Amino acid sequence: MTGWVAVVTGLVLTAVTFAALYFRLVRQPGKRIDPR
Amino acid sequence: MRVEAAARGRLTAVRRNSGWCAVGAAAAGSLVGLTVAPPESMQGDAARLLYVHVPSAWTAYLAFAVVLVASVGHLRTGKLKWHRYAGVAAEIGVAMTALTIALGSVWGRAVWGVWWAWDPRLVATALLLVVYVAYLAVRHLDDDPRRNAHRAAWVGIAGFVMVPVVHFSVVWWRSLHQPATMLSPRLDPPIDPVMAVALVLCTVAFTAAAVWLFLSRVSVLRHADVRGPERVPVGDRA
Numbered sequence: 001m002t003g004w005v006a007v008v009t010g011l012v013l014t015a016v017t018f019a020a021l022y023f024r025l026v027r028q029p030g031k032r033i034d035p036r
Numbered sequence: 037m038r039v040e041a042a043a044r045g046r047l048t049a050v051r052r053n054s055g056w057c058a059v060g061a062a063a064a065g066s067l068v069g070l071t072v073a074p075p076e077s078m079q080g081d082a083a084r085l086l087y088v089h090v091p092s093a094w095t096a097y098l099a100f101a102v103v104l105v106a107s108v109g110h111l112r113t114g115k116l117k118w119h120r121y122a123g124v125a126a127e128i129g130v131a132m133t134a135l136t137i138a139l140g141s142v143w144g145r146a147v148w149g150v151w152w153a154w155d156p157r158l159v160a161t162a163l164l165l166v167v168y169v170a171y172l173a174v175r176h177l178d179d180d181p182r183r184n185a186h187r188a189a190w191v192g193i194a195g196f197v198m199v200p201v202v203h204f205s206v207v208w209w210r211s212l213h214q215p216a217t218m219l220s221p222r223l224d225p226p227i228d229p230v231m232a233v234a235l236v237l238c239t240v241a242f243t244a245a246a247v248w249l250f251l252s253r254v255s256v257l258r259h260a261d262v263r264g265p266e267r268v269p270v271g272d273r274a
Contacts, residue, residue: 002081002082002146003079003082003083005146006081006085006142006145007082007085009142010089010139013135014088014135014139017092017131018245025124025127025128025252025253026252026253026256
């Protein structure tokens with residue numbers, strides 16, 4: 001695995017984790033609750 | 037009521053500011069970390085994973101510290117709001133710990149040639165993940181929410197023992213993993229200044245994003261309470 005492939009993989013993993021947290025904690029599909 | 041409204045207004049302001057802080061710091065950190073900072077002398081560009089691996093570990097430590105404080109708060113006051121705060125922080129901490137392990141695995145494959153090694157730091161971090169997954173499970177063991185909250189609080193306090201074990205595992209045992217750079221006892225961290233700037237920016241971005249997620253979730257749960265228990269998201273009724 002070359003350095004930049006590892007870096008891009010890491011960035012994708014980070015983005016997926018934060019997206020999962022966002023949809024789990026803040027904006028759940030099918031729920032109308034909005035933090036605003 | 038007026039005092040409570042003012043406190044909520046301040047929390048909303050903190051939440052919004054932390055969101056924008058996360059976006060700004062992430063943009064600046066990405067720019068510096070990916071373009072300005074030099075590659076590491078031995079590991080090359082793979083070492084740029086430092087800018088996400090270390091902040092995710094730091095954010096996990098911070099989240100578990102919140103679990104500890106909220107658990108103590110629950111045991112002292114008996115209020116279920118502390119139990120909820122602990123639950124939100126634990127979910128963030130578990131996700132950040134899993135991310136830390138995944139990023140470390142990719143980094144290990146690039147520079148060590150293996151995805152996993154039975155190394156004290158790696159094993160301790162995996163145990164940390166298991167402990168807090170167990171904590172999340174304990175929150176739903178019983179039908180009685182107060183009993184769940186009480187049990188979970190004790191697990192949340194005891195589980196925090198794993199955080200210093202993970203952090204100092206590279207000092208206490210012979211480890212393949214490198215020792216701490218920024219949180220080391222040395223006054224002059226052995227890191228290039230530009231790399232240090234990128235690392236600090238990314239750490240600020242992760243911390244601010246975690247604060248935003250935490251406060252947003254707390255706000256969501258509060259709204260759910262106001263509108264009625266049938267709207268409380270499944271798994272968070274306490």
